Amino acid sequence: MRYVYTLLAGAALLAACHTSTTADRGKADILAADLDSSARPADDFFQYANGGWIKRNPIPAEESSWGIGQLVVNENLKRLKTINLEADSAHAAKGTKQQKIGDFWHAAMDSAGIEAKGLQPLDNWFKKIDAIHDTHSLMDAMAQLDNIGASTMLSVGVSQDEKNSEVEAMHAWQGGLYLPEREYYLKTDSTSLHILHSYEALITHFLTMSGMPAATAATQAGNILALETSLAKVHRKREDLRDPYKNYNMLKAPDLYKMAPSLDLEQYFKTLGASRIDTIIVGQPEYYKALNQQVAATPLDTWKALLRFRLIDAFAEALPDAYGVEAFNFNKLLTGAKERKPRWKRVLRKEEGAMGELLGQLFVKEYFNATAKKRYEDLVEAIRDAYKHRIQQLTWMSDSTKQKALVKLAAIKKKVGYPDKWKDFSSLEVTHDNYVQNLMNANAFWVRYNINKLGKPVDRDEWDMTPQTYNAYYNPSNNEIVLPAGIFTVPGYRDEQLDDALVYGYAGASTIGHEITHGFDDEGRQFDEKGNLKSWWTKDDEQHFKERAAFIDRQFSSFVVVDTFKINGKATMGENIADLGGILLGWDAFQKTKQFKDNDSIAGLSPAQRYFLGYSLGWLMGSTQEYLRNQTLTDAHAPARFRVNGPFQNVDAFYATFNVKPGDKMYLADSLRVRIW
Known part of the structure; x- marks a missing residue:
């Protein structure tokens, strides 16, 4: 990729074939x-x-870096804000582009309504997690959480078969880590250790804020960190991920299921909507073997705490402000940003992930x-x-x-x-008053979109x-x-x-x-x-x-x-x-x-x-x-x-x-x- 980060940008484009003089430019x-x-x-x-x-x-206090990329982004965030404000005020017919954009914006910008709801939008999901009683129900809960965007331990999806580019195949990759890269768990310098301790504190805070006793939350935070560290040790290094042959391991689905029986992968895929899978391209089989061992050996209370934390963290920006502040205070250790971005910028970033191409259709008409x-x-x-x-x-x-x-x-x-x-975003449901639900709906939409590629011709457009x-x-x-x-x-x-x-x-x-x-x-x-x-x-x-x-x-x-x-x-x-x-x-x-x-x-x-x-x-x-x-x-x-x-x-x-x-x-x-x- 061209850039080190993916950001919103605009299209006040420069010319490729025009040579101007100093006087021309003005x-x-x-x-x-x-x-x-x-x-x-x-x-x-x-x-x-x-x-x-x-x-x-x-560098502004809300930024971790500052340069031409951020200038472009900020210029065009303002353009996208205008598109959203116009859509919100249009009160467009249900199902239209403007309705989806306007209602997403309205729900996300309703800070008073979000504060009043508290954690209520997550209540049913907390109940699902609390109901886990064995590895089967654990993996079923993971699949359901992955479906709504609360990433858990598996990293799966449909993409082209690297050895047969006309075929869409199921892939499974190493995952499970909250921190950006394995080295964060393994390095012992003072900066890395401080980040680890702060991550453990973040888990403790989120669990305590959700109603877990403080002592229990602290114990489980330590257990979660130990669990992730054990998985980090089997993660391949970044340089090793660059070898496409070593990271291409096609297995018959039953063979993968037998290799990692505790993961209940057949049911996991069915929950995601992929009911008929013949083969799976596994990038790093050793990760799935290690995860299988951890699912069997780690107490269910630790898994429940991990899923509870991941759920809260996934939607922290859509929950009362205290959650977003906690998440920001940790992430600034990775970025160096000193202040949170204003709400409207944070909302546009979420909207870009939820339905960026829908925004893009209106954007290119104008710019x-x-x-x-x-x-x-x-x-x-x-x-x-x-x-x-x-x-x-x-x-x-x-x-x-x-x-x-x-x-x-x-x-x-x-x-x-x-x-x-x-x-086609026609199946994406967007409500006028529930930011969390809109994000969940969007994540589920993208999971369906991806899974539905399986067995279909590759869309090269x-x-x-x-x-x-x-x-x-x-x-x-x-x-x-x-x-x-x-x-x-x-x-x-x-x-x-x-x-x-x-x-x-x-x-x-x-x-x-x-x-x-x-x-x-x-x-x-x-x-x-x-x-x-x-x-x-x-x-x-x-x-x-x-x-x-x-x-x-x-x-x-x-x-x-x-x-x-x-x-x-x-x-x-x-x-x-x-x-x-x-x-x-x-x-x-x-x-x-x-x-x-x-x-x-x-x-x-x-x-x-x-x-x-x-x-x-x-x-x-x-x-x-x-x-x-x-x-x-x-x-x-x-x-x-x-x-x-x-x-x-x-x-x-x-x-x-x-x-x-x-x-x-x-x-x-x-x-x-x-x-x-």
Whole structure:
């Protein structure tokens, strides 16, 4: 994926093929305005490109990071708020888009009504949990809670069979952890231990607030933490999850049921609505063996306490404010945010998860047109042509593998802006006065939507992101790049105010080129042009790739982010390869433009300089120390600073453009530079 987080975004889009002059733009040049002239580009290009803006814009108390992504998000949250207010006041007919949006907003913003209800919306679910008396009723309760979005211990769902992309298959993945990643349970540094103790306190508080005696709640919180820690120990590390073959284990359903009899999986799937399952692709069988043991060995009172906590936590934002405050006070340890976001922003985030594409249908009518969609489709083709030329010129790859790579490249499907076909939300029930129930209904809707794919043809037109999302992705099973409208936004600037150099760096390199390169990174390269996990490389070519990829692993593993936290070069390898590939492809495509050939400066910056600054604009971000620690432990992406400085060290054109010489901090000897694509 392009970004380290998925956020709402907008579509005041920049132009891909327009070169403006200083006079045309009529406002300060964004690239020149963001510069930190006290930093040398040859020593720290991220600071040079973005440091001026970061110094003038401290991180707001409600944020964990602050930069261009958040600016886009906040600009478009206001647009979505307007859509919701208009829908709420329209009193539209039941079943219409406006009714669902307006009633969701109304119920969620009714803070007085929510306070008055207290925990009453959860009462029936507490009774279900209290009624658990054996492992069979435990697993049935887990399935019902998973159905409404109170995630428990299993992570299952329907998606394409990695080895047969025309088939929708049931998958089972490791899960069960509340904290973002296994290392949180296993690290022994003071920061990690503080987070663990605070997590235990959160469990205690929620259980006590729900009526459990304080001493019992504290005991059960310790038991829950011990249970999750035991499961964390069998979780595979992030880098190990990048091997698609090792994480593909197709089992006949009865064999999985026998392997983990205490999980009562046949009944679990039936409760979710999947009654006929022949095979299940299990990512990490050892997790299900360990969970089976824990279900059999852990006292039911501990399981009941865990489910009670997970239920409250899942809906904390829709319960009286005291619950949301408790959840925020814990999560700020992971993010560094000092204040909660205002209610309307929190509601829009929940609404995005509940029915974001429904919002998107109204959103694109107002903020994204067909002309902009066409503009970015053309830019995709310019990047694709650049990649084709690069593959043809490779010296380390055989002709036979090159031809297959070119076939795959040509087959990559592009989805730009918004879907051609929208999802059907007619079965989603939204009430006017029950926020918790609306969230439960939405979660159950998405479970049904997913389960109903089983046994049906793959819908290759489907989008997994909304148009307003500030993100993008490559899907190896569909061999497609998906580029929502929001990812191209430069806040505060119109199309005609942005020159090609900025566009080719900001959109062409960091987004389009990045996503296309994912089809050929350490993981994506293992899928063929139809999206099947299938080897199409010669053994020698595969070895050459691994040797070259090892360079980028070593480079990024040497970067210290904060304290003793270093980037995990293996876990971030795919994103690092995609960043480097995107920069090279964007540069190749940009050199064909009129702006590059004319070589006229804008705001004292040459076209070549503006290209690299345009790419860096995509990573304009200041971050809290807590956010950086969490990102280093959990994210497949390197922090923003290293997504600029790291790949630039491997780009010869960067050295020439900014006169980088031996002795400069950004300098890498030619023999150490990464040369893949």
